[in-house]
Amino acid sequence: MSKIMKIDPQKPVDLSAQIAQAIRDAIISGQLIVDERLPSEAELADQFQVSRPTVREALKRLAAQSLIRTQRGATGGAFVNRLSFEDAYSQQITTSTLLLSMNAVDFDTACEARYALERACAPLSAQRRTADQLATMRAEIFRQEQPGLTDVAFCASDVAFHRALVDGAGNPVLSYQLAGAVEAMQPLMNMITFTARSREEIISLHSRIVDALQEREPDIVDETLVKLENYTRKLAQDVADRRKKAV
Amino acid sequence: MSKIMKIDPQKPVDLSAQIAQAIRDAIISGQLIVDERLPSEAELADQFQVSRPTVREALKRLAAQSLIRTQRGATGGAFVNRLSFEDAYSQQITTSTLLLSMNAVDFDTACEARYALERACAPLSAQRRTADQLATMRAEIFRQEQPGLTDVAFCASDVAFHRALVDGAGNPVLSYQLAGAVEAMQPLMNMITFTARSREEIISLHSRIVDALQEREPDIVDETLVKLENYTRKLAQDVADRRKKAV
DNA sequence: AGACTTTTAAATGTCAGACAAATAAAAATT
DNA sequence: AATTTTTATTTGTCTGACATTTAAAAGTCT
Secondary structure, X not given: OOOOOOOOOOOOOOHHHHHHHHHHHHHHOOOOOOOOEOOOXXXXXXXXXXXXXXXXXXXXXXXXXXXXXXXXXXXXXXXXXXXXXHHHXXXXXXXXXXXXXXXXXXHHXXXXXXXHHHHXXXXXXXXXXXXXXHHHHHHHHHHHHOOOOOHHHHHHHHHHHHHHHXXXXXOHHXXXXXXXXXXXXXXXXXXXXXXXXXXXXXXXXXXXXXXXXXXXXXXXXXXXXXXXHHHHHHHHHHXXXXXXXXX | OOXXXXXXXOOOOOHHHHHHHHHHHHHHOOOOOOOOEOOOHHHHHHHHOOXXXXXXXXXXXXXXXXXXXXXXXXXXXXXXXXXXXXXXXXXXXXXXXHHHHHOOOOHHHHHHHHHHHHHHHHHHHHHHOOHHXXXXXXXXXXXXXXXXXXXXXXXXXXXXXXXXXXXXXXXXXXXXXXHHHHHHHHHHHHOOOOOHHHHHHHHHHHHHHHHHHHOOOHHHHHHHHHHHHHHHHHHHHHHHHHHHHHO
């Protein structure tokens, strides 16, 4: 690692935050490459002229973002981590979920965003979906038809269905970007209790989507997604109205 | 804060990671609400039966994800942070940038994802764009027309143009989701050197997009975005070919 | 010589205790 | 009553130590 990384002890910012930023910059700019080992904590403490606990706090910050991983033992240390799509997924889901819940994003806004993004995948999905993905979607529909299914399980299956649709586009970047949008919606979706009647309608639309994907009919997929969006928003509206009346 | 948070000292996972996860779970589940103060580091150390440095490492992990903020002084402490759209933006951009650079995502995949998402915004943008956003876009086009503009500055202006387009949809969730996709592309875009000739073509397509947005013609916006995508991919292809020939 | 066991060294993980610095409330002073 | 000083609390940082994990080195036996 180049030793040009510098921090300014005069700044009114935590030293550990400055050190983390310096290392983060080195990773982003490519000065530190994947799987490269950072100097040991003691060496970093020397280089930055701080104590080991301060260095450790900096490293934990980076670990929280999956930028490094640490290993104990003789040949251990901190290594630049290859950020996997999986790591990125889970971070995005956490961030999106908190963002929606903490900023009082209303259901319509979140719903609109989700379906707009999902519709972006539809044409690609119609073109590239695999037999395996179609099977996954049909399996989820079958699950959704079971009468004893709890609301929570129904929502989870709904998420799985839509993820399969997105994955059908065969573009990992799209899948990653949409994971957050789809999964973060689940808590909001859970606020809508799916009655037997509304489940029926949703399942029928899901079936239509799978059929259209199988027949490679992007327009029908799109059209059905619009219907699904409208229906979902109407359900949310009904729940909101009923709640207002109850007060 | 409820005191039911527990960790297992036997687990082969860092105590600080376990503590961070316990607090993170409490925030996500709503047991800890925005602006609520966590117990002091000393109290947390007591509760979790660990030392203060260990607690601090846990808190730094949470701070790295913008889940908490800390304040020194008598009434200071760690507070649950309201995750702002801005915080979420920058995290998403960091994650997306690293994801693309570390996983050798090819230009076509990233480009396809970006334009698929952007086209999802087009109809909403045509409907809701403000005069202010149109002005921003025209200003960026004007900048792009300046002959002395560096490649880096041209790319930055390109990003600003497309962000304005996305923001035109008037949906903060969409804007947040797409910020990563658009900005993370910039390093890849920078690999394409924009010649005067290719700039001219791009600017003309940009102009057409603004005009169509002003006239509220979603179909023309969509169609032009497709052209822009194809042209961008063709440029990248040319650069790749030329590089191959040079070897 | 080769296979196995033991030792050693290096690194992270954790702890204890201390002091510095910031900050707001409480106390003292004018 | 307003201002200044003191005090208590809390985070930020440092020092030094020990525990634990791990792989390599050294030693031992067949």
